[in-house]
Amino acid sequence: xxxxxxxxxxxxxxxxAGIKKNGKPDLALIASRxxxxxxxxxxxxxxxxxxxxxxxxxxxxxxxGVYGVLINAGCANAxxxxxxxxxxxxxxxxxxxxxxxxxxxxxxxxxxVIGVQLPMEKLEKGIPEVAAKLRPDGWDDAANAIxxxxxxxxxxxxxxxxxxxxxxxxxxxxxxxxxHPNMATMLSVIxxxxxxxxxxxxxxxxTAVDVSYNRxxxxxxxxxxxxxxxxxxxxxxxxxxxxxGSPSYAAFVDALSAIAIxxxxxxxxxxxxxxxxxxxxxxxxxxxxxAHTIANSIATSxxxxxxxxxxxxNWGRIxxxxxxxxxxxxxxxxxxxxxxxxxxxxxxxxxxxxxxxxEKDAAAIFKQPEFTIHVTLGLGTGEAxxxxxxxxxxxxxxxxxxxx
Amino acid sequence: xxxxxxxxxxxxxxxxAGIKKNGKPDLALIASRxxxxxxxxxxxxxxxxxxxxxxxxxxxxxxxGVYGVLINAGCANAxxxxxxxxxxxxxxxxxxxxxxxxxxxxxxxxxxVIGVQLPMEKLEKGIPEVAAKLRPDGWDDAANAIxxxxxxxxxxxxxxxxxxxxxxxxxxxxxxxxxHPNMATMLSVIxxxxxxxxxxxxxxxxTAVDVSYNRxxxxxxxxxxxxxxxxxxxxxxxxxxxxxGSPSYAAFVDALSAIAIxxxxxxxxxxxxxxxxxxxxxxxxxxxxxAHTIANSIATSxxxxxxxxxxxxNWGRIxxxxxxxxxxxxxxxxxxxxxxxxxxxxxxxxxxxxxxxxEKDAAAIFKQPEFTIHVTLGLGTGEAxxxxxxxxxxxxxxxxxxxx
Numbered sequence: 001x002x003x004x005x006x007x008x009x010x011x012x013x014x015x016x017a018g019i020k021k022n023g024k025p026d027l028a029l030i031a032s033r034x035x036x037x038x039x040x041x042x043x044x045x046x047x048x049x050x051x052x053x054x055x056x057x058x059x060x061x062x063x064x065g066v067y068g069v070l071i072n073a074g075c076a077n078a079x080x081x082x083x084x085x086x087x088x089x090x091x092x093x094x095x096x097x098x099x100x101x102x103x104x105x106x107x108x109x110x111x112x113v114i115g116v117q118l119p120m121e122k123l124e125k126g127i128p129e130v131a132a133k134l135r136p137d138g139w140d141d142a143a144n145a146i147x148x149x150x151x152x153x154x155x156x157x158x159x160x161x162x163x164x165x166x167x168x169x170x171x172x173x174x175x176x177x178x179x180h181p182n183m184a185t186m187l188s189v190i191x192x193x194x195x196x197x198x199x200x201x202x203x204x205x206x207t208a209v210d211v212s213y214n215r216x217x218x219x220x221x222x223x224x225x226x227x228x229x230x231x232x233x234x235x236x237x238x239x240x241x242x243x244x245g246s247p248s249y250a251a252f253v254d255a256l257s258a259i260a261i262x263x264x265x266x267x268x269x270x271x272x273x274x275x276x277x278x279x280x281x282x283x284x285x286x287x288x289x290x291a292h293t294i295a296n297s298i299a300t301s302x303x304x305x306x307x308x309x310x311x312x313x314n315w316g317r318i319x320x321x322x323x324x325x326x327x328x329x330x331x332x333x334x335x336x337x338x339x340x341x342x343x344x345x346x347x348x349x350x351x352x353x354x355x356x357x358x359e360k361d362a363a364a365i366f367k368q369p370e371f372t373i374h375v376t377l378g379l380g381t382g383e384a385x386x387x388x389x390x391x392x393x394x395x396x397x398x399x400x401x402x403x404x
Numbered sequence: 405x406x407x408x409x410x411x412x413x414x415x416x417x418x419x420x421a422g423i424k425k426n427g428k429p430d431l432a433l434i435a436s437r438x439x440x441x442x443x444x445x446x447x448x449x450x451x452x453x454x455x456x457x458x459x460x461x462x463x464x465x466x467x468x469g470v471y472g473v474l475i476n477a478g479c480a481n482a483x484x485x486x487x488x489x490x491x492x493x494x495x496x497x498x499x500x501x502x503x504x505x506x507x508x509x510x511x512x513x514x515x516x517v518i519g520v521q522l523p524m525e526k527l528e529k530g531i532p533e534v535a536a537k538l539r540p541d542g543w544d545d546a547a548n549a550i551x552x553x554x555x556x557x558x559x560x561x562x563x564x565x566x567x568x569x570x571x572x573x574x575x576x577x578x579x580x581x582x583x584h585p586n587m588a589t590m591l592s593v594i595x596x597x598x599x600x601x602x603x604x605x606x607x608x609x610x611t612a613v614d615v616s617y618n619r620x621x622x623x624x625x626x627x628x629x630x631x632x633x634x635x636x637x638x639x640x641x642x643x644x645x646x647x648x649g650s651p652s653y654a655a656f657v658d659a660l661s662a663i664a665i666x667x668x669x670x671x672x673x674x675x676x677x678x679x680x681x682x683x684x685x686x687x688x689x690x691x692x693x694x695a696h697t698i699a700n701s702i703a704t705s706x707x708x709x710x711x712x713x714x715x716x717x718n719w720g721r722i723x724x725x726x727x728x729x730x731x732x733x734x735x736x737x738x739x740x741x742x743x744x745x746x747x748x749x750x751x752x753x754x755x756x757x758x759x760x761x762x763e764k765d766a767a768a769i770f771k772q773p774e775f776t777i778h779v780t781l782g783l784g785t786g787e788a789x790x791x792x793x794x795x796x797x798x799x800x801x802x803x804x805x806x807x808x
Contacts, residue, residue: 116758353483393800
């Protein structure tokens with residue numbers, strides 16, 4: 001039985017280069033043995049980190065002939081000015097040299113503390129070491145080496161049939177604080193052996209991100225380093241997909257979205273201090289955008305999130321957060337139902353008023369580690385789902401002394 | 405020496421009507437012996453509480469002949485449907501009856517738990533009791549009776565000369581969770597004896613709110629009940645102010661703004677679990693609106709606020725929050741200086757890069773209970789200041805079990 005994470009033609013590795021103070025692995029490398037098409041989505045933060053600036057230029061310059069990505073944890077290389085940009089470039093060059101790859105064929109990513117220059121001597125020594133460890137089943141090591149406050153490595157794989165061929169996907173992701181707009185430093189790499197024209201790969205990634213990573217984060221509200229990268233090396237043997245109207249393209253988008261959703265949800269589940277994974281579903285809005293705005297308003301409210309932590313089915317805070325989302329609502333049409341994963345449901349609000357539910361029944365659902373909140377607005381057919389978590393003491397502890 | 409909070413013609417009182425479970429005062433009444441002009445600013449939440457709906461109609465119907473306001477704590481009368489609206493009206497009617505006042509001459513405000521009907525029998529008994537306690541120096545009792553999670557009553561008074569007359573102001577305010585967009589249930593009443601045309605009073609209040617309460621909260625992001633009410637009974641003896649271009653109008657706006665700022669800052673200082681009061685000043689933006697947007701983004705970032713709590717001068721998080729505010733920036737022009745109330749300053753960032761400051765010097769400022777963050781963008785002349793606080797363990801504790 002083959003290793004579950006293998007994607008034909010790809011190797012991965014992790015290494016301890018000494019960038020993290022705690023002596024844990026901090027350097028990951030993913031490399032294809034043949035050239036890849038690349039697609040990427042980057043942070044919209046106006047202070048983008050040096051690796052983001054480097055990768056944007058690389059994607060514009062060489063989207064069809066890249067070989068992989070080097071990722072370090074422990075230092076974000078953000079707010080580091082001209083030296084930081086030079087260091088990002090050097091990271092890529094040293095990787096290309098270590099692997100005998102062509103110029104401008106490797107992406108770079110960084111995560112960790114902002115405002116500190118990379119320890120380049122450690123990278124110069126570490127990059128040949130991590131390159132020497134590359135192997136087809138090295139994905140666990142790579143996922144482990146990109147962690148910061150993550151409590152566990154996050155990687156998933158699956159395979160689908162497209163155009164009569166088996167197409168493989170393996171994705172890794174590193175977590176993101178509390179997984180909220182302004183807190184996420186989220187890095188993800190998804191490798192696949194699909195054969196696909198590069199513009200379609202980019203379009204497919206945007207579609208997949210909109211139903212996955214953008215459901216745990218609000219557009220535009222991202223950290224200095226957030227990056228999602230897809231590498232496609234074409235070894236699956238399918239006829240290159242070049243038509244967005246084709247069944248093959250649709251099948252690929254579905255498969256890419258599926259793994260992106262699993263990865264994004266894993267980030268929420270492993271958020272800092274998280275004890276609850278909560279799905280917020282809003283329907284009956286005037287538009288999907290309205291529904292998404294309201295769902296995000298609920299999902300990011302500190303008052304709602306502390307109520308999750310406290311097992312308190314405080315529907316007033318949920319409706320209040322819906323009410324200040326800035327979207328037109330009719331209070332007298334709003335319903336609110338909570339549901340656990342075993343199918344137990346309690347309707348808390350009907351037509352804007354509390355029902356005669358029993359508080360203990362509602363609390364029983366809020367005590368579950370995972371549950372869903374359904375808000376129905378009765379105005380139209382707009383619908384959206386986002387995933388969020390609670391706000392706990394542990395979150396305050398982790399972030400009160402992150403740098404010490 | 406007169407009582408410092410007396411405003412000629414106004415009486416105030418507090419009473420324990422039994423609405424709060426903890427047996428603390430929960431009913432406040434403010435009444436003028438002569439008719440008042442009224443002005444008010446209400447929440448923009450799409451689920452406005454019943455008293456907000458009632459007060460909006462009263463303000464539209466009778467802005468020049470009101471006598472005061474009745475306020476209860478312990479129950480917000482929000483999400484209470486048709487019965488809630490009828491109860492808000494009854495509160496007002498019982499108050500008018502108790503004082504022999506004309507119909508539709510009293511405002512009502514409520515704060516507390518959402519989604520529960522008011523205990524009307526307690527109000528019916530309590531309203532005549534609180535009315536019997538009205539007296540010119542009853543402001544402390546009124547400020548005490550409107551508290552929810554506030555730790556202390558908040559009231560301020562001052563007097564200014566306008567048109568050769570002494571004009572008095574007394575304001576009370578109740579706190580607002582963590583004083584952030586989505587958390588504030590903020591009620592404030594300011595009484596004054598100025599003589600002023602009602603449309604100007606409304607205009608003056610909007611101007612004052614923009615530099616005070618709106619600096620601790622983002623427009624549109626307000627709770628179900630937020631209300632700021634000004635009552636002006638005209639007993640100061642000045643010639644009625646009817647010209648927005650007059651020195652008297654300008655003097656009144658200044659005086660009203662000054663007390664509103666003091667009240668708003670007091671709300672932040674008494675926020676739930678607050679250990680730090682932080683002023684965020686942004687200058688050099690392309691516009692005042694841009695500066696305000698960036699200042700709010702910094703002031704509401706949970707990562708920034710937990711760093712305040714942890715005494716961690718984590719400037720990377722501050723710039724990151726500026727960067728995702730959605731406003732155009734030039735990272736290479738951004739400066740960041742922190743300053744304590746004794747004038748000690750440390751420049752952390754110059755032209756987008758960290759300076760060679762000593763971490764212990766920065767931490768010494770962040771350890772103060774009050775300090776200021778100055779972000780300079782180098783793009784224009786836009787400037788804004790907002791006030792915020794830290795995010796502490798105590799906040800999570802208070803809000804994890806607010807209803808239990």
